[in-house]
Amino acid sequence: MSAVVTVRGLNVAYGTLEVVKGVDLDVAQGEKVVIMGPSGSGKSTFLRSLIWLVKPKSGKIVIDGIEVAQQTLMDVRKRVGFVFQHYNLFPHLKVIDNIVLPLVKVHGLPRGEAVQRAREALQLVGLADKERAYPLQLSGGQQQRAAIARAIAIRPKVLMLDEPTSALDPELVEEVLRVLEDIARRGTTMLIVTHEIDFALDVADRVVFFEGGKIVEEGPPDILYNPKTDRFRQFLRRLHRRTS
Amino acid sequence: MALENYFDALLSVVGGIPTTMALALLSFAIGMGLGSILLLVRFFLPKPLSWFASAYVEAFRGTPLLVQIFIIYFGVGGFLKDYGINIDPFTAGVIALGLNSAAYQAEIFRSAVQAIPVEQYLTAEAYAFGKTQTFRYIILPQALRIALPALMNEMVLLIKDSSLVSVIGVTPPDIFRRADYYASRHFTYFEAYLAAATIYFIICYAMVKISHVIERKYAIPGYLRRGII
Numbered sequence: 001m002s003a004v005v006t007v008r009g010l011n012v013a014y015g016t017l018e019v020v021k022g023v024d025l026d027v028a029q030g031e032k033v034v035i036m037g038p039s040g041s042g043k044s045t046f047l048r049s050l051i052w053l054v055k056p057k058s059g060k061i062v063i064d065g066i067e068v069a070q071q072t073l074m075d076v077r078k079r080v081g082f083v084f085q086h087y088n089l090f091p092h093l094k095v096i097d098n099i100v101l102p103l104v105k106v107h108g109l110p111r112g113e114a115v116q117r118a119r120e121a122l123q124l125v126g127l128a129d130k131e132r133a134y135p136l137q138l139s140g141g142q143q144q145r146a147a148i149a150r151a152i153a154i155r156p157k158v159l160m161l162d163e164p165t166s167a168l169d170p171e172l173v174e175e176v177l178r179v180l181e182d183i184a185r186r187g188t189t190m191l192i193v194t195h196e197i198d199f200a201l202d203v204a205d206r207v208v209f210f211e212g213g214k215i216v217e218e219g220p221p222d223i224l225y226n227p228k229t230d231r232f233r234q235f236l237r238r239l240h241r242r243t244s
Numbered sequence: 245m246a247l248e249n250y251f252d253a254l255l256s257v258v259g260g261i262p263t264t265m266a267l268a269l270l271s272f273a274i275g276m277g278l279g280s281i282l283l284l285v286r287f288f289l290p291k292p293l294s295w296f297a298s299a300y301v302e303a304f305r306g307t308p309l310l311v312q313i314f315i316i317y318f319g320v321g322g323f324l325k326d327y328g329i330n331i332d333p334f335t336a337g338v339i340a341l342g343l344n345s346a347a348y349q350a351e352i353f354r355s356a357v358q359a360i361p362v363e364q365y366l367t368a369e370a371y372a373f374g375k376t377q378t379f380r381y382i383i384l385p386q387a388l389r390i391a392l393p394a395l396m397n398e399m400v401l402l403i404k405d406s407s408l409v410s411v412i413g414v415t416p417p418d419i420f421r422r423a424d425y426y427a428s429r430h431f432t433y434f435e436a437y438l439a440a441a442t443i444y445f446i447i448c449y450a451m452v453k454i455s456h457v458i459e460r461k462y463a464i465p466g467y468l469r470r471g472i473i
């Protein structure tokens with residue numbers, strides 16, 4: 001299987017604070033990779049640096065066969081759907097226009113076609129009846145589903161999600177996870193930062209444990225039952241105590 | 245104080261409304277045009293140029309409006325007169341108020357743009373919007389809504405500040421200058437200036453009410469605001 005995302009020797013820093021330290025990662029076509037790790041371990045920074053929202057200090061990133069560089073940046077970003085922890089919808093635009101705007105202005109689709117695609121995406125996330133609502137009129141779960149619709153409407157080669165459910169009230173987490181499971185089943189390549197163990201067990205092909213800006217352990221979802229390293233074991237135990 | 249004198253003064257002073265409103269509206273438009281340019285310079289152009297924009301803003305904010313009016317009318321106007329160009333008091337007044345308002349409106353725009361969460365920029369970047377597109381479709385529409393109350397307030401300030409232009413003898417006379425005339429003709433200072441204050445208040449109060457309506461109309465739906473009376 002060909003890799004959609006290839007990362008080699010990635011280093012990212014904020015000034016002198018080194019946050020990502022020499023990470024290597026491959027994500028194959030259709031693969032679902034779940035990233036876990038303690039708060040502050042650099043997961044968000046890692047994900048953001050893949051499309052240069054934070055510019056890496058060194059390393060090589062290839063996405064869909066294109067090496068990320070200044071000249072290829074826009075091209076690469078067009079192939080990535082990004083979902084943020086706090087949804088980040090554009091509050092002044094209706095839900096449908098949040099999805100249509102990048103399709104028309106960035107991807108150059110005719111408006112009619114963009115609206116069509118936006119409606120399909122909204123259908124998929126169960127928000128067909130909310131297309132004319134404004135983001136701030138929706139619940140957190142609905143906003144996040146709208147943000148997911150915005151991401152999948154561009155038909156990304158890879159979907160990157162940074163803790164998509166961790167800003168949500170507990171009773172709203174499930175509706176978002178169900179949508180993500182649906183999308184996963186459709187064969188979309190996904191790179192997800194999440195601490196939802198059950199979701200990882202159901203959906204992930206591989207789980208990556210991040211700590212101190214490094215990948216400490218990785219493997220099939222089974223490692224969630226049987227972690228090899230003490231650090232991952234401790235992390236999971238703490239996570240378990242928090243959620244049960 | 246005689247009530248009939250007050251009403252008589254009111255009738256006379258009302259005639260100054262067109263000049264006052266013309267001064268305020270024209271200078272507001274100039275301020276908005278130049279203020280927007282200053283914002284664009286600060287948003288898009290490199291540091292040294294944006295420093296010029298900031299210097300402009302500080303120069304006009306840091307000196308009294310009356311002094312600016314005198315510099316434009318007597319200073320620049322006097323200089324141009326040597327070259328056969330005459331600037332009448334009204335034009336000088338509009339230019340001075342407009343240049344001054346540009347500085348304040350540039351600040352209003354700047355703080356509105358800065359009030360937009362950095363996550364909005366990040367999202368625009370992630371979705372491959374260019375800098376111009378980000379500004380046009382994501383930042384500007386939100387910034388204008390944020391700026392609206394302050395812009396309406398600036399309009400009210402201009403209506404009041406336009407009274408300063410009367411000292412260079414603006415014609416036709418504005419509200420304040422008409423009150424001045426009336427007072428010195430009838431020796432009824434209190435009534436005349438109270439009449440002027442009344443008219444300014446009515447206009448400004450109406451502007452505030454109108455601005456609330458506009459703010460509500462353009463508010464981002466779902467954006468909760470605290471009800472502060």
Ligand SMILES: Nc1ncnc2c1ncn2[C@@H]1O[C@H](COP(=O)(O)OP(=O)(O)O)[C@@H](O)[C@H]1O
Nearest residue numbers: 014017019037038039040041042043044045046
């Ligand atoms: N914009 C930033 N500027 C400076 N430091 C940052 C910034 N964002 C994150 N950090 C720091 O980088 C480290 C990793 O943060 P982050 O990538 O958000 O971790 P995680 O997503 O795993 O919680 C933390 O120490 C955090 O304080």
Ligand SMILES: [Mg+2]
Nearest residue numbers: 043044045163
């Ligand atoms: Mg994070």
